[in-house]
Amino acid sequence: MNPDKKLAFGLMRLPQTDPSDPTSIDDAQVCAMVDRFLGAGFTYFDTAAPYHGGASEEAFRRCVVERHPRDAYTVTDKLSLWMVERPEDLRPFFDAQLERLGVDYVDYYLLHAMDAARLERAEELGAFDVLAQLKADGLVRHVGFSFHDTADVLERILERHPEMEYVQLQLNYADWEDAEVQSRACHEVCERHSKPVLVMEPVKGGQLANLPPDLEERLRAMGPERSVASWAIRFAASQPQVAMVLSGMSDEAQAADNLATMRDFQPLTAEEQVELLDIAEEIRSRASIPCTACRYCVDGCPQKIRIPDYFKLVNRVAMFGEGSLPKARRDYAAQAQSAGKASDCVHCLQCEEHCPQHLPITELLEQVAEVLE
Structure with missing residues (x-):
């Protein structure tokens, strides 16, 4: 080498x-x-x-x-x-x-x-x-x-x-x-x-x-x-x-x-x-959803929605700009093939009960659907 x-x-x-x-x-x-x-x-x-x-x-x-x-x-x-x-x-x-x-x-x-x-x-x-x-x-x-x-x-x-x-x-x-x-x-x-x-x-x-x-x-x-x-x-x-x-x-x-x-x-x-x-710190500061990816919200989701993974994709677009949107949408489509889409949420609120960050997950999933679907 x-x-x-x-x-x-x-x-x-x-x-x-x-x-x-x-x-x-x-x-x-x-x-x-x-x-x-x-x-x-x-x-x-x-x-x-x-x-x-x-x-x-x-x-x-x-x-x-x-x-x-x-x-x-x-x-x-x-x-x-x-x-x-x-x-x-x-x-x-x-x-x-x-x-x-x-x-x-x-x-x-x-x-x-x-x-x-x-x-x-x-x-x-x-x-x-x-x-x-x-x-x-x-x-x-x-x-x-x-x-x-x-x-x-x-x-x-x-x-x-x-x-x-x-x-x-x-x-x-x-x-x-x-x-x-x-x-x-x-x-x-x-x-x-x-x-x-x-x-x-x-x-x-x-x-x-x-x-x-x-x-x-x-x-x-x-x-x-x-x-x-x-x-x-x-x-x-x-x-x-x-x-x-x-x-x-x-x-x-x-x-x-x-x-x-x-x-x-x-x-x-x-x-x-x-x-x-x-610059990297500035990029991170632009993340729109403060999700820590603990995945407590995933267990028990009746629609099997990959909530933290979808939040990560939305954050990527927020951090890196519109140029990252096409790839984020492709990645979302690939992930949703084996899981529920964000728009499949039935508002049962189990995810919000388990979220240590107390995020309004059902509202944020509507944002995911708007951006990525």
């Missing part, structure tokens, strides 16, 4: 020929992006079996492996535990990934999206032992895990499995002090355990590339020549434990902007970091 080339090409949000079909990857555009990326001296690619409806790994083979020598790139793939059922499924799962990738070995292999429940599941399946054996067999060069949980859970994993070499974290300036994501606290755990950090979601799914106009103006004042997204990339890359910053590049313009930011990387100054964290 080149310490001077911290930008990674994430293959999770590739350009598509059909926006409604995630498997319709635009190979021509991806190949152009790959060539530009490698030509600038960057080498790190990140994929996983579930990405693009299962098509991401094969796109990597077509656009990278079949067109460039093996020593020109490194590839990270992941063991997605929800896609296996028994211990004996783990090795065939990996072998199928190797075949789709078209390589003889994987440079970095991560347990995918670990949290408290998946830690227990991974140990039950013997996944940590499988990773160790793959490394011993030379099929994997380095092992680690990607992570979505609180800092205390991360501490638990690293205490129980110090053999893990890398941790992939959601890290960006908006989530640095976020009570749920805990980017800073998780980064500090990695520092204590001397584990290099691979950053995912540095631009928070694109939200930090499209800020409300007044906040964008504050960034422009610091550096008129820099894109809004570049500040988020630089924030992530400037943190001391960070070894690599993944960007899920969706088109050639994004790739060009990322390369312009990271080709001659300049860490944030202390003053710039303070300003970004102040």
